[in-house]
Amino acid sequence: MTAGPDRVARTDVALVGGLALLEPEPRTDDPTWLASARQSASEWVGAHGFPTRKDEDWRYTRLEPVLEVPFERASPERSHERARIAIDGLGTGLGGARLSFVNGRFAPELSEIGALPEGVRVTNLAAILAEGDERLEAIFSRTFGPFHHAFAALNTALTDDGAFVSLPANAVLDAPIELVFFSETDGPPLVSNPRTVVLAGPGSQATVVETHIGLPGEVYCTNAVTEFVLEPGARVAHYKVQDESESAFHFALLDVRQDRASSFSSHAVALGSQVARHEVRICLAAEGADVSINGLYLPRGNQHHDNPVRIEHAAPGGTSRQLYKGVVDGHGHGVFNGHIIVRPDAAGTDARQTNKNLLLSDDAEIDTRPRLEILTDDVKCAHGAAVGRLDGDALFYLRSRGVPEGEARGILTYAFAREMVDRIPIDSLRTRVERLVADRLAMPSELAR
Amino acid sequence: MLEIKNLHAKIGDNEILRGLNLELKAGEVEVLMGPNGSGKSTLANVLAGHEAYDVTGQVLFEGEDLLAMSPEDRAAVGVFLAFQHPVEIPGVGNLYFMRTALNSLRRQRGLDEIDAMDFLEIAKEKMALVEMDQSFMSRSVNEGFSGGEKKRNEILQMAILEPRLAILDETDSGLDIDALRIVASGVNALRSPDRAMLIITHHQRLLDYVVPDRVHVMAEGRIVRSGDKELARALEEHGYVGLDEASPEAQVATAARP
Numbered sequence: 042m043t044a045g046p047d048r049v050a051r052t053d054v055a056l057v058g059g060l061a062l063l064e065p066e067p068r069t070d071d072p073t074w075l076a077s078a079r080q081s082a083s084e085w086v087g088a089h090g091f092p093t094r095k096d097e098d099w100r101y102t103r104l105e106p107v108l109e110v111p112f113e114r115a116s117p118e119r120s121h122e123r124a125r126i127a128i129d130g131l132g133t134g135l136g137g138a139r140l141s142f143v144n145g146r147f148a149p150e151l152s153e154i155g156a157l158p159e160g161v162r163v164t165n166l167a168a169i170l171a172e173g174d175e176r177l178e179a180i181f182s183r184t185f186g187p188f189h190h191a192f193a194a195l196n197t198a199l200t201d202d203g204a205f206v207s208l209p210a211n212a213v214l215d216a217p218i219e220l221v222f223f224s225e226t227d228g229p230p231l232v233s234n235p236r237t238v239v240l241a242g243p244g245s246q247a248t249v250v251e252t253h254i255g256l257p258g259e260v261y262c263t264n265a266v267t268e269f270v271l272e273p274g275a276r277v278a279h280y281k282v283q284d285e286s287e288s289a290f291h292f293a294l295l296d297v298r299q300d301r302a303s304s305f306s307s308h309a310v311a312l313g314s315q316v317a318r319h320e321v322r323i324c325l326a327a328e329g330a331d332v333s334i335n336g337l338y339l340p341r342g343n344q345h346h347d348n349p350v351r352i353e354h355a356a357p358g359g360t361s362r363q364l365y366k367g368v369v370d371g372h373g374h375g376v377f378n379g380h381i382i383v384r385p386d387a388a389g390t391d392a393r394q395t396n397k398n399l400l401l402s403d404d405a406e407i408d409t410r411p412r413l414e415i416l417t418d419d420v421k422c423a424h425g426a427a428v429g430r431l432d433g434d435a436l437f438y439l440r441s442r443g444v445p446e447g448e449a450r451g452i453l454t455y456a457f458a459r460e461m462v463d464r465i466p467i468d469s470l471r472t473r474v475e476r477l478v479a480d481r482l483a484m485p486s487e488l489a490r
Numbered sequence: 491m492l493e494i495k496n497l498h499a500k501i502g503d504n505e506i507l508r509g510l511n512l513e514l515k516a517g518e519v520e521v522l523m524g525p526n527g528s529g530k531s532t533l534a535n536v537l538a539g540h541e542a543y544d545v546t547g548q549v550l551f552e553g554e555d556l557l558a559m560s561p562e563d564r565a566a567v568g569v570f571l572a573f574q575h576p577v578e579i580p581g582v583g584n585l586y587f588m589r590t591a592l593n594s595l596r597r598q599r600g601l602d603e604i605d606a607m608d609f610l611e612i613a614k615e616k617m618a619l620v621e622m623d624q625s626f627m628s629r630s631v632n633e634g635f636s637g638g639e640k641k642r643n644e645i646l647q648m649a650i651l652e653p654r655l656a657i658l659d660e661t662d663s664g665l666d667i668d669a670l671r672i673v674a675s676g677v678n679a680l681r682s683p684d685r686a687m688l689i690i691t692h693h694q695r696l697l698d699y700v701v702p703d704r705v706h707v708m709a710e711g712r713i714v715r716s717g718d719k720e721l722a723r724a725l726e727e728h729g730y731v732g733l734d735e736a737s738p739e740a741q742v743a744t745a746a747r748p
Contacts, residue, residue: 438577441538442591442647443565443598452590456581456630 060091060112060191060232060262065198070171074178078185082197091191098190101376101408102318102347107290112232112262114199115144124223125151127254135250135469137216138163140204143223144261145233147202151221160209163218166236167202183298184238184268192292196234196266203236203265208245208275217248217280217467224255224263224289232262239268241275241303248278250470253293255286255313262290269296271303273327278306280470284477285313287344294320301327301356308465310474311338311346312481318347325352325359325387336365337461339481340373347376350394354387354420361391366461367398368454368482369405380412383420390417394424399431399457401450451483458482491516491686492556492655497547498711499529499536506532508711509547514655517683519700521722522690524708525730530690531574533708534659538571539564551655565591566598568654572644572661574690578632584643585613585627588650595651616649620676638669645676656680656687662696674699694726 065079091108092099124143128151140163141151147165154163162169169177188194204220222235239249253263263285271277285291291314297305311317323332338346352361367375377396398407409426431453439449458478465471492514499507506529514520524530536543539561549556551567559567579587592612593603604612613627620642632640641661648656658677662670677687677700689700697719705722707715709730715721 432577432579434577435579437538437540437561438573438579439587439591440561441565441571441573442587442651443562443595444591445562445594446560448590448594449562452582452587453579456579459581 060108060195060264063112063114063195063199063232070167072170072173072178075170075181075185078181079198082185082188082194085188085194086191086198089191089194096190098320098349098378101374101378102316102345107262107316110230110260110262110290113229115146115231115233117146117201119143119227121148121151123225123256124148127223127256128221131221131252131254132473133469135217135219135467137214137218137248139219139221140165141221141223142202142204142233142235144225144231145201145203145222145235145263158212158214161212161214162205162207164205165202166200166205166238169205180240181238183270184236192264193266193294196236196264196294199232199264200234200236200266203238205238206247206249207240208242208247210242210272211244212242212247213245214247217250217470219250220252222251222253222263222265224253224259224261224285226259226261230260230262232264235263235265237265237267239270239277241269241271241277243272244274245272246276248467249280250467251279251281253281253283253285253291253313255289257286258288259286260288261286263292265291265293267293267295269298269305271297271299271305271330273301274303275300276304279308280465280467281307281309281319282474282477283309283311283313283317283319285317287313287315287342289314291317291319293318294322297321297323297332299323299325299327299330299332302329304331306333306335308335308461309337310461310478311336311340311348312477314346315343316345316347318349321348321350321352323350323352323361325354325356325361327356329358330356331360333362334365335363335461335464336377337458337478338365338367338375339369339458339478340367340375341370341481343372345374345376347378349376349378349380351380351382352392354381354383354390354392356384357387358389359387359391361393363394363396364461364464365396366458367396367407368401368458369398369407370401372402372404372406374406374408376407377409377411377426379410379424381414381422381424383413383415383417383422385416388417388419390420390422392420392422396426397457398426398428399454400428401431401454447483454482455479491552492688493548493550495548495550497533497536497545497549499532499543499545501543506543506711507536507547510708510712512706512713514686514688516654516686518703519677519681519687519689520704520706521697521702521719522688522706522708523692523722523725528708529711530708531659532711534571534574534657534688534690537564537569537657562594562598565651565653566595570648570651570653570656572641572648572656572658574659574661574663576632576635576640576644578630578635580630580633582631583627584629584631585610587631588613588627588647591647592650612650616646619649619679620646621672622646637664638666641665641669641673642676645673649676649680652680654685656685658687658689660690660692662691662693670696671699694722697722
C-alpha cells in the first residue's frame with residue numbers, strides 16, 4: 042500500500058470508503074424487486090459502514106488493509122485464457138457439473154453442466170434472474186433479505202452472478218456440483234461478489250464443491266455469499282477450498298437454513314489470501330436437523346485467517362458438530378470464533394465444538410474463542426479449544442529413527458492436519474486437497490497410510 | 491564399538507549420570523540392571539541424543555564422537571534405541587513411518603531408496619519374526635497398541651533398520667510370558683557378530699531366553715558391578731542391597747575395571 046497524501050483522509054472515511062464507494066449500476070435486466078433490494082443494500086452499507094474491531098464478531102480482524110485498496114469492479118469483457126489454464130490446473134473434474142466464474146461472472150465456455158435428473162436446475166444465477174420467473178422473488182426474498190454486515194449487503198448490491206441449484210423433492214444428485222471461482226486482475230485491484238443459492242427440496246440429496254483460486258501475487262477481493270435452504274429430510278454436503286492469491290482478500294458467508302430432519306455438512310480448507318474470513322451461519326430451524334462443520338486453516342507469512350461460526354439451535358432435537366483445526370506458521374494469524382446458541386424451545390439439543398491449533402513459529406498467533414449461549418436445560422453441549430506446538434517426544438522418536446528434523450516436523454504437522462483431509466469422503470476431491478495441504482506443509486507428496 | 495568414558499548427565503541441578511564408564515564390543519549382548527532411579531534410561535536417552543540433558547564426558551562409537559551428532563545422525567551411523575515408552579503418533583501410518591525411517595537411513599548412507607512395494611516385502615518378512623500381522627502396519631504409529639504390541643513394534647523397527655548398536659530400554663517390562671518369548675526370539679534372531687546390544691532390564695526372567703555375554707549393575711549414575719550372567723542370578727536372589735553386602739570386594743573389582 043502506498044502512503045500517499047490522501048491516506049489519512051481515506052482512513053478517516055474508512056468505514057464508508059473504499060469498497061463502500063462502489064454503487065450498484067442500473068441494470069436493465071434486474072426485476073424491480075431486485076433493483077430495490079440492491080438499492081436498499083447499498084444504502085444500508087452507506088448508513089452502517091463496515092464493521093470495526095469493536096464489533097464482537099470482527100474483533101480479531103483488521104479491515105483497514107482491505108478498505109484502503111481502491112477496488113474497482115471487473116468489466117465483463119476479458120479473455121479467459123488465464124482462467125482456462127488455472128482451472129485446468131485443478132486436475133480432472135469430480136464427475137459432475139462444473140460451473141466456472143471469472144471475476145464473479147459466469148464463463149460458459151469453461152463450464153460443463155451435462156445431464157441432470159428431471160426437475161433439477163443447475164445454472165448460473167443471472168440466467169435464472171433473466172428468466173423473470175414470478176416465483177423468484179419469493180425464493181430470493183430470503184437470500185436477498187436482511188443484512189447482518191456490510192460485506193453481505195455489498196454482495197447483494199453488487200453481485201453480477203453466481204450459481205443456482207434447485208432440487209425438487211427426492212431428487213438425488215450423485216456426482217458433486219463443482220463451482221470454480223477464478224479471479225484475476227490486469228490492472229487495478231478488482232472486487233467480485235459471487236452469490237450462490239442452493240435450494241434442496243424435501244428428501245433431496247446433493248454435494249456442492251466451491252473452489253476459489255487466483256494468480257500468485259495478484260491483489261483482488263472476493264466477497265462471496267453462499268446460501269443453502271434445506272427442506273425436510275434434505276441431505277447436502279458442501280466443500281470449500283480457498284486457495285486464492287496470497288495477496289488477495291477473501292470474505293465469505295456460508296448461510297444455511299435447515300428444516301426438519303435435514304442434514305448438512307461442510308468442509309472448508311483455507312490456504313490463500315492475505316486476509317480471509319470464512320463465516321458460517323447455520324440455523325437449525327425445525328426439529329431433528331443435524332449439521333457438521335469442519336474447517337482447516339493454514340495461515341503462514343503474514344496471512345490472516347478468520348473463522349467465525351454461529352450455529353443456532355432454534356428447534357428441539359438438533360445435533361451440531363464443529364471441528365476446526367489450524368496450523369499457523371511465520372507471522373500468520375488464525376482465528377476461531379465459534380458461537381453456539383440454544384434457544385429456549387430447542388430441548389434435546391446435542392452440540393459439540395472443538396478447535397485445535399498447532400503453532401509452528403514463535404511469531405505465529407492464534408485466537409480461539411468458543412462461546413455457548415444456552416437458554417434451555419435439556420441439552421448436551423461440549424466445547425474445547427487447544428493451542429500447542431509439535432510434540433517433542435514424537436519429534437525425538439522420528440529423529441531417533443533417522444528421519445531428519447525438518448522432514449520429521451513436516452510429517453508431524455501433516456499428521457495433525459490430515460484428520461481434516463481424511464474427513465472428505467469423495468476420493469477425487471480428497472486427493473486434490475491432500476496434495477494442496479501436503480505441499481503447503483512441505484510434506485513429501487507420498488502419503489501412505 | 492562403543493566406549494563411554496566418564497559420562498555425566500544432568501537435568502537442571504539434578505545429576506543423573508555421575509562418571510559412567512562402559513565398553514561394548516561388536517557381537518556382544520550386554521545387560522544393564524540396577525534399581526529405579528539409578529540412571530539406566532537416562533543413559534539410553536543420552537546415547538540416542540535426547541536433548542533434555544546437559545552431557546559431559548566422552549562417547550565414542552566406532553571411534554567417532556557420538557555426543558556431537560544429532561539424533562538422526564546417530565541413527566545413520568547405526569545407533570538404535572528401543573524406547574521404554576514408545577510414542578504414539580496419530581495420523582502417521584506405521585508402514586509409512588518405517589519406510590520413511592529406512593529410506594532416511596539409506597539416503598544418509600548414500601544408498602538408493604526402497605519403493606513401497608519392495609518395502610512391503612521386507613516388512614512382511616520382519617513382521618513374521620515378531621509375530622505381528624499386517625493390520626498393525628495400516629494403523630497409526632503405536633496408536634491404540636497394547637503395551638506388548640508397542641514393544642513388539644520396537645523390535646520390528648530394529649529388525650527393519652538393522653542397527654549396529656541396539657539399546658533396548660526395558661523392552662521386557664509389562665510383557666506377559668508370550669510377548670516376552672516373542673520379544674526375546676526377535677532379539678536372538680538379531681544377534682550377529684557385527685552388532686552389539688545393550689539390554690536394560692529389571693528382570694532376570696528375560697535372561698531365561700536371552701543369554702548375555704556380560705551383566706552390569708548400575709547405581710547412582712555409575713556402573714558399580716560387572717560380571718557374567720551369574721551376576722544377574724545373584725541379583726535376583728539377594729537384591730541390589732543384598733548383593734553389595736554379600737560381596738563388598740566385588741565392588742572394588744568393578745571400580746578398577748575401565
